[in-house]
Amino acid sequence: MCMLLFDSSIRMRSQPMQSSAQMQVDLPAVIEIQTTGEMNGRTRLYEKHLGDMSGVYLDTEQYEQAVAESGPDTLIYFVNEHKYQDGPGALIVGTSTLLPGKVGDEFAVTRGHLHATANRAELYHCLSGHGVMMLETASGEVSTVELTPGKAVNVPGHWIHRSVNVGTEPFVTLFCYAADAGQNYDIIADAGGMKTMIIDDGAGSWTAVPNPRHTGYEG
Template sequence: MMLPVGVAIDPKSGAMGQATGRYAKHLGETRGCYQDQAAVDALLAARGDLPVYEVVEFIQPGSDIIFGTTTMSPGQVGEEFFMTRGHFHQRRDRGEVYYTQSGRGVLLLESRQGESRTVDMVPGTCAFIPPDWAHRSINTGDAPLVFVWVCNADAGHDYAEILTRGMRQMVVKRDGAVALAPNPRYAA
C-alpha cells in the first residue's frame, strides 16, 4: 500500500531530502539550444562545461504522479540565457504544473500548431502547462531559478522535436532588457 509522505524542499537550492532520482545537464551537451555557437565555445573555454540545470524527482513505486524540482544556474550565451532543452510530452493528453520557488525566469511555451506563449516565472507563480504544449524554462535572472514541477508519471518526454527544429521564439537580453525575438534557426 502506498503511504502519504511529506517531502521537504529547499526553495533556494531545490534540494529534496528524499529524492528518488536526479540528473544534471551541462552546457556542452545542450549547446544545440543556442543561436550563437561561437559564444558557446567561448564560454566553454573560459569557464569549462558548466552545469546549466539539475533535476531531482520523487516518485513512489506504482504512483501515477511524479514531482520534483529543477534548479537552473544563471548564465548568458551570447544574447540568450541558460535554458532547458525543452520538450513535448510523449503522451499528448498530459499537462504539467510549474511552481516557481526562487529566482526569476521565463517559461516559453509553444503549441503543436506553433502558437507561442510565455509565463513569467517569479516566486509564488504557479504555471499551468496544457497538454501538447512544448515547454522550456529560461533563467533570466542572476541567481538560481528553482521551480517545483508536478505531472503524470506516464507523461514521458519528447525532446527530439525541439532539439531538431528549435522553438519559434527566443528569449534574449537586448539593450539591458529581457525580450522575445523570432528564432532565425527555426525550421518549420
C-alpha cells in the same frame, strides 16, 4: 474443446472484484522542499552541464567559446524528483534549479520538451529567482509566462515547454506531472530549436524574439 473455452470464460467472469483492501497501494511520501531546489526524500537527481547543451543556443561560436573557457562540466541545471512508480495515475513531483547565465544574448535555458504522451499537463510553481516559461504548440501558438516567487503556470497538454533564467540568481521551480508522461526532446532539435528565443534586451530586462533557425514543428 468448445466446452473448455466456455468453462474458462465463466471462471474469469466469476472471479471476485479486487477490493481496495487487497490492492497493492503505494505509501504516502513526505518530502521536504527548499526554495533552493534541494529536496529531502528524492528518488532521483540529475544534472545537465554545458557540454550537454550542444545545438541548443543559436550562437554556436559563443557556445563553443563558453565550453572552452568554463569547461564542458560546468553545471547549468539540476533536477530533483520524487516518484513511487511510473503510473498510470502516479505523479512525479520535483524541483528544477537553473543557474543564471547567457550564451551571447540568449539567457540560460533547459533543453525543453513535449511530453511523449502529449496530452499530459504539468504544473510549474516558482520557488525563487526570476524566469520565463516558454510555451509553444506544434501548430505555432506561442506563450511566454514570466515567473517570480509565488507565481505558477498550469501548462496544459500538447504544449512544448522550456524554462529560461532571465535573472541573476538560480531560477527554481516546483513541478508536478503524470509519471507516465515521458519526454520528447527531438521535436525541438528537429525544428532547429524553439520558435522563440528569450534574449537580453540591453536595458536590464528580457525580450522574446523569433529564432531564425526554426523550421516549424510540422514540416
